[in-house]
Amino acid sequence: MDDVAEALVGELARKSGLCWLRYDGRDHAVWHVWHDEALCLVSGGDEQPLPDLPDGALVEVVMRSKDTGGRVLTWVGRVSVVLPEEEGWAGTTAALVGGRLNLRHPGTAAERWAAASVVRRITPTGELSQPGR
Secondary structure (H helix, E strand, O other), rough: OOOHHHHHHHHHHHHHEEEEEOOEEEEEEEOOOEEEEEHHHHHHHHOEEEOOOOOOOOOEEEEEOOOOOOEEEEEEEEEEEOOOOOOOOHHHHHHHHOOOOOOHHHHHHHHHHHHHHHEEEEEEEEEEOOOOO
């Protein structure tokens, strides 16, 4: 991915809280935040449903225009699960709390996510893609 595409990925992810993940031949709409050069999301428990996306899995991330809804860019990302005992947990969950609309009890969200959900980061691999390729 060249510098322009890399900048576009970050800009699109910051401006839109929704994207589509393609994994195992299925598309999943997900809310996310862009934090520390990665797409961050939480699923399971009371949060959005997602299939198991294991560490190291590759997914296609379809970014759409917030204005028109049309696809702007599709990129390949590598999934990493963020565990509560890891250094990145606090920063990632703080960013997710800040970006989550209608979050009940934001002060305890990270604790609830640690108990019942999965927090993930999807880092661009540098490869741009066409959906379904």
